[in-house]
Amino acid sequence: MAACGRFFQKQAGWNLISFVLSITIIAVAAVVLYHVLHDIDVDEVIAAIRAVSFRDIAFAAIFVAAGYFTLTFYDLFALRTIGRRDVPYRAAALAGFTSYSVGHNIGASVFTGGAVRYRIYSAWGLDATEVAKICFVAGLTFWLGNATVLGLGITYVPEAASAINQLPPWVNRGLAILALIALSSYVVWVWRRPRVIGRGQWQITLPGGSLTLLQIAIGIVDLSYCALAMYMLVPNEPHIGFVTLAVIFVAATLLGFASHAPGGLGVFDAAMLIALWQLDKEELLAGLLLFRLLYYIVPFMLSLAILGGRELTLSLSPPVPSPPAAIPRPAKPSEADVARQKADAI
Numbered sequence: 001m002a003a004c005g006r007f008f009q010k011q012a013g014w015n016l017i018s019f020v021l022s023i024t025i026i027a028v029a030a031v032v033l034y035h036v037l038h039d040i041d042v043d044e045v046i047a048a049i050r051a052v053s054f055r056d057i058a059f060a061a062i063f064v065a066a067g068y069f070t071l072t073f074y075d076l077f078a079l080r081t082i083g084r085r086d087v088p089y090r091a092a093a094l095a096g097f098t099s100y101s102v103g104h105n106i107g108a109s110v111f112t113g114g115a116v117r118y119r120i121y122s123a124w125g126l127d128a129t130e131v132a133k134i135c136f137v138a139g140l141t142f143w144l145g146n147a148t149v150l151g152l153g154i155t156y157v158p159e160a161a162s163a164i165n166q167l168p169p170w171v172n173r174g175l176a177i178l179a180l181i182a183l184s185s186y187v188v189w190v191w192r193r194p195r196v197i198g199r200g201q202w203q204i205t206l207p208g209g210s211l212t213l214l215q216i217a218i219g220i221v222d223l224s225y226c227a228l229a230m231y232m233l234v235p236n237e238p239h240i241g242f243v244t245l246a247v248i249f250v251a252a253t254l255l256g257f258a259s260h261a262p263g264g265l266g267v268f269d270a271a272m273l274i275a276l277w278q279l280d281k282e283e284l285l286a287g288l289l290l291f292r293l294l295y296y297i298v299p300f301m302l303s304l305a306i307l308g309g310r311e312l313t314l315s316l317s318p319p320v321p322s323p324p325a326a327i328p329r330p331a332k333p334s335e336a337d338v339a340r341q342k343a344d345a346i
Helices: 002-011 014-037 042-051 054-081 089-106 109-124 128-156 158-165 169-192 209-233 242-259 267-275 281-316 335-345
Strands: none
Touching (some): 054 089, 054 128, 054 209, 089 109, 109 128, 128 158, 128 209, 128 242, 158 169, 158 267, 169 209, 209 281, 242 267, 267 281
């Protein structure tokens, strides 16, 4: 794998490969959306949105809020991993919520979310290197959670993955088992002794075995809440099992993430429409639009309001005056100086 990595880096560069992959995913998604939605009835979509019960929307909103609450522990865990226990939870919660909601909507979350994190954490004395380490650990938590959910879910219902990648179920199950073996090997690897990666100031000690299990648990809880929110908004008939929907949802989310499109726009939706072909298109599209409203637009608006209010407060706050320089006290004269002064007076 290292040799392959050096070859690609030498011949093309990872930036070009990533760009080509993103363009390919977006192009395929555009073609799929055209074929799926070219005969869609907009009036029926609007009617389907109105038909969704307030109860389902309320539960979906609660699950979305719970998911974003879980996201705050990505940053808290990362802060503790790099040894910054002096930064309180409220700062981690602010940075986690705003960075992810902004990154989800603008795209290129590594850069946009990192910029938001730096703006917040710099007030607590963190430099760019420490913020980059936080982004790395938070990203590791995200990928560990995704690998676990997909590995377990596809092993249980391989047909869910087949609905997206069109591979035979036995192939998907085999790939899922290999992913779980690799994940287990990683946990054993970090459990045996502390593992340090990077060089110089970029060195970071990976979480140990028990902490890695905590990372995985955080990722699973986050993805479960998001999948539950989607589950509340898809049509009830025909019935789709939650595990099946969770696998499809996570796979579609990762495709949207790989495309670098803002909010996975088009890519996530195309994957969901293809995988859930048995559902009514207008009703499914209504659920996707409601999910995008609850998970992307509302948190994005809240984040902009919070960040804007914070910047306004910081700009209007009077500068903290520096403490006055201490006036040196005159040195107490020694006994010899006192005697000399008395002699001079006489």
